[in-house]
Amino acid sequence: MIKSTENIIEVKDLVKKFGDFVANDHLTFEVKKGEIFGFLGANGAGKTTAIKILSGLSYPTSGEVNVAGYDVYKEREKVKKNIGYMSQKFSLYEDLTVKENIRFYGGIYGLSNKYIKEKTESLLDRLKMRDIQNSLISSLPLGWKQKIAFSVAIFHSPKIVFLDEPTGGVDPITRRDFWEMIYEASHEGITVFVTTHYMDEAEYCGRVSIMDRGSIEGLGTPVELKGQFNAQNMDEVFLKIAR
Amino acid sequence: MKRFIGFVKKEFHHIFRDPRTMLILFGMPIAQILIFGYVVSNEINDVKIGVYDKSKDHITKEITNKITASGFFILSDNLDSDKEIEDAFKKGIIREVIVFEQNFAQKLEREGSASIQIIADASDANTANIVANYTESIINSYMREELWAEGLTYQINPEVRMLYNDELKGVYMFVPGTMALILMLVSAMMTSISIAREKEMGTMEVLLVSPLKPLPIVIGKVIPYMVLSFINAIIIIALSFFVFEMPIQGSLIFLLTETLLFIFMALSLGILISTASNSQMVAMFISMFALMLPTMLLSGFIFPIENMPKLLQWVSAIMPAKYFITIIKNIMIKGSGIGVIWKETLIIAGMTLFFLMMSVKKFKVRLE
Structure with missing residues (x-):
């Protein structure tokens, strides 16, 4: 994995509201170039909303969002040229x-x-x-x-690829093969932004953010998070945050 | 541009690889026009009629026998007064009443001519027209074969009267009607389903994430259906012209232009439906119940609008097909130009604009 200090995604105070409902509540995080960034959270925590904003499918209510060096609001077309996207439906x-x-x-x-x-x-x-x-x-x-x-x-x-629950519904062996492909892409310098339900997959990520009810409750490498929440594995971290 | 062509090509792949789509696109229009053309309009069988014989002589009996022996008609009522005619029609069983004038045979012998009145229930204009034509030709053949053959140069004058709808609105209804229906089906339903399919399969998201802009995506999806709808329209016009001898009095180019306008309208309606539906099922149900049934029942295609209750007449005023049918009938039968049907043309153009604007608005709301 290429270690880099350059930020490829910068999100500052991202807010997304649907009427009174706040789907994303002041999210702030960065993703480094070439890293595998895990974006975790229970269903309805606001992951999909955030990934949609990052990939230009939806506009933020307020906040600054920079992807691949471009503002998602003003330079949408340039953002689009530099990202790839794969949804949980595989979309072929x-x-x-x-x-x-x-x-x-x-x-x-x-x-x-x-x-x-x-x-x-x-x-x-x-x-x-x-x-x-x-x-x-x-x-x-x-x-x-x-x-x-x-x-x-x-x-x-692309510079970044967004994977929205890419491993839903496939067996563990195929999931493993798939993560091999993710690592390969990462070696080629592509930043991987992945959401997942599977906590064992969270361990494969460089850094992980865990969302709960619209805001980010934990952010760091799997090792850091386990230490911070005093947990054996990511499953425990997740449960502690979600409760 | 190259991207766009690739996109359209992909859309044609979808269409040509799906047997069901192909069947709806090409099997149905031909089947429909043939069904409406042959089965519905040209054949009559066992039509129930009434006879009001004021004369009751040997010639009127012979004519009545000849008519009932033809196999096309069944004598169901013998009437005795003018008032009974109206009542018999209102019961809805008989479609035609034949009235022989008083002293029919005597008149023939003395004056050389006598009249028969043929009264048909023209609320179903198609059937009325055919029924009356059959009756007339049976009477004519009786005149030639039985009377003239014996050297009696009598003249029997059939007088046709259409009851409830004297102008016979709806005679050539099936061609414009089928055309409206098919174009609605192919353009509106198929586009809405195909766009909804992209949403259902998740491919729409991928397309929207790509550098393709939403407008080219929609246009790319719509173009193949526009082309195929237009081909369909030409097939229908050709079939009705060559097989059913429907006249084309007006300009063919004008006819095709108006057809294209209607296709645009149907496509924008299809796009609007697709913005409101996330799955193919929903798109299909909306198209079926909001488009197909009203188009068939309320546009004047099957039931003449003049005979509808007032409330349904108002509903039919928002059926785009109603205006299209008027346009087509005017061009094909009367040879009208834009001067006569500018109002209908304008209404369809307005509807197109309205549907497009609504779609854009709904699409924006989705992005917010």
Whole structure:
């Protein structure tokens, strides 16, 4: 993992309100370039709202949000070019083939045909999916879809990739394989911002933030957090914060 | 631009790879126009009629027998007064009454001509027209085959009267109606479903996170359906012209332009529906119940608007299909130009604008 002191995401006093309901209450945190940042919290804690704001799907009510060096409110288009996004639904087109999906997503990021072709070839080799390049996504098992979805999300070499519960519904072995891919991406210098339910996955992250009811209650490396909350593992940390 | 073309290509892949979509897009329009064309309009069978025979002589008996023996008609009522005619129609069982004038045979023999009145219930204009035509041709063939063959050059004059709807509004209803229905279905329903599908599958989020702007995304999704709807419209017009001999009195280009306007309207309605629905199911239900049924029942397609209760007439005023049907009928049958149907055209254009603005507004609310 590349250690860096440069901040790639800077969030200061981010507030997001839906009517009277405060989904994000004065969030402040930074993410360093190249790190794997875990974004944890129970359902409804405000994770998805925050990730939507960071990725430009939603506007903040107030506060400063800087992603990849750009203000998400004023320079949305520049932010979009520099981020990748993978949702918990894996977001591939079921009725397109593996190759068509890659080509389509490469295309909407404005990459050249030649570049897409070359990169697709090397990607298919790396994923060992050459045999199934012309199969429809709907015919593939969940774990494969997940790998392809992640590869597609970082196909245009973004500076940051946002993963919204990327491992939901897959078995432990596939989850492990998937984390291998996350580490690989991180080695290539891509910052990984990941939300998850699984506390064992929190241990894999460089730093972790834990949200509860709209605000960040814990922030640091897994080791720091365990010390701070006097806990054996992240599961305990999480339970102590959530109660 | 290259990105955009890739996007449209992807959309065509979705359409061509889904057999159900293909069936709705191309199977249905053809099936519908053939069903409405052949089954609904041109065949009649066992139509119940009444006879008011004021003369009761051998010729009127022969004509009545010939009509009932044709297989198309069943004699269900023998009437004895003018008042009974109205009552018989109101019961709703008979569709036609044949009235022979007094001293029919005598008149034929003395004056060489006599009249038969054919009264049809034109609240269903299609059937009324066909029923009256059949009756007329049976009477004519009786005249030629039975009377003229024996050297009797008598002239029987059938006088057709359409009851309840003398202008026969709705005769050529099935072509404009089917067109409105199909375009509504393909443009509004299919686009709303396809946009809702992207939301349901989560791909919409990924598209919105990408550098593609929302407007090109929506346009890219809509263009394939616009192209296919337009092809559909041309198929329907061609079928009705070549197979059913529906006239096209007005300008074909004007007809296609108006069709394109209606397609735009339906597409913007589809976009509006999709902003309100997060799954394909919801999109389909809204389209079905808010669009298809009213379009069929209230636009004047199946039931003439003139015969509806006042309340439903008001409801039909907000059916875009109603105006489109008027436009198409005017262009095809009467050969009207923009001077006659500018009002309807303006209403559809206004609706298009309204739906688009609503969609943009709803879309913004989602982003806030």
